Amino acid sequence: MVNRFLKKLYSFLIYLFLYAPILILIIFSFNNSKSRGSWGGFTLKWYGALFKDSQIMSALYYTITVAVTSSIIATLIGTAAAIGIYSMNRKQKNIVMNLTYIPVLNADIVTGISLMILFIFIKLxxxxxxxxxAHITFNIPYVILSVLPKLKQLDNNLYEAALDLGATPWYALWKVIIPEIMPGIITGALLAFTLSIDDFVISFFTTGSGVSNLSIIIYSMARRGIKPKINALSTLMFITVLSLLFIINSRTNKNSQRKEDVI
Incomplete structure (x- = not known):
């Protein structure tokens, strides 16, 4: 009984340490005072000021555009790559999967500098x-790793059965395989979108003047001093990412539950 209490207390303190700063940030985004040390009353004016800031709105436009476009392209490429990897023999699959894990495990700063040098080298x-x-590049491995588990859960006879019934390879892929792995595809797309919105390091090294996402704008604004508008912007970003994570987890739990019910 005591051990269980200590474990719960330990977990609570860990999560409190992780999320207390975010909670304070959210609270002070509604603070009427510019001071971070005193509460001046509840207000929504910083959110209004946020949406009137042309620099932030420009960054929001680039952030959403890059996130949506990169997640769509990365999902298409990653899904095709996952199907190709699944069809390889064990030796080829191990080699390709090791290469796929490298961008995931690699430090963002290494990836960002490498891509920057590459773009400069090819004079882009x-x-x-x-x-x-850059965003498409670092999103593709996450899509592959989201789709592959769904492919492994497939009955190997489904595709062959579709071909035996007269379906063309493309029709069998589109009507049989894709619907079966759609949960993994959606999860990969949402994960890619979330990572794109959240990225700072790689974006910092691969963007040019006049093009900035929200992470870069927050960093540049914070260097001049934390303003209440940054609190409001950070709160909205946190809620957006948290919502997407809830959607991903909800879909994963539903798929697991359906599988258990079938079994």
Whole structure:
């Protein structure tokens, strides 16, 4: 009984340490005072000021555009790559999977600097296109790792049965395989979108003047001193990412429950 209480207390303190700063940030985004040391009453004016800031709105536009576009392209490429990897023999699959894990485990700063050097080497001007390519690049492995488990759960006879019934390979892929792995595809797309919105380091090294996402804008604003608008912006970003994570976890739990019910 005592051990269980200590474990729960320990877990509570860990989560409190992790999330207390975020909770304080959210609370002070509604503070009427600019001071971070005193409470001046409840207000929504900082959210209003946030949406009137042209610099932040421009960054929001680039953030959403890059996140949506990169997640769609990365999902298409990652899904095709996952199907190709699944069809390989064991030796080839191990080699490709090891290469796939490298961008996931690699430090963001290494990836960001490497991509920046590559863009400069091929004389591609840093800007929106390089930022988009960078986000597609680091999103693809996460999509592959989301789709592959669903492919492994497939009955190997489904595809062959569709071909025996007269379906073409493309029709069998589109009507049989894709619907079966759709939960993994959606999870990969949401994960890619979340990572794209959240990224700072890789974006910092691969973007050019005039093109900034919200993470870069927050960093540049914070260097001049934390303003209440940053609290409001950070709160909205946190809620957005948290909502997407809830959707991902909810879909994962539903799929697991359906599988248990079938079994």
């Amino acid at each position: 001007p840093l800007g929106f296109m390089t930022l988009l390519i």
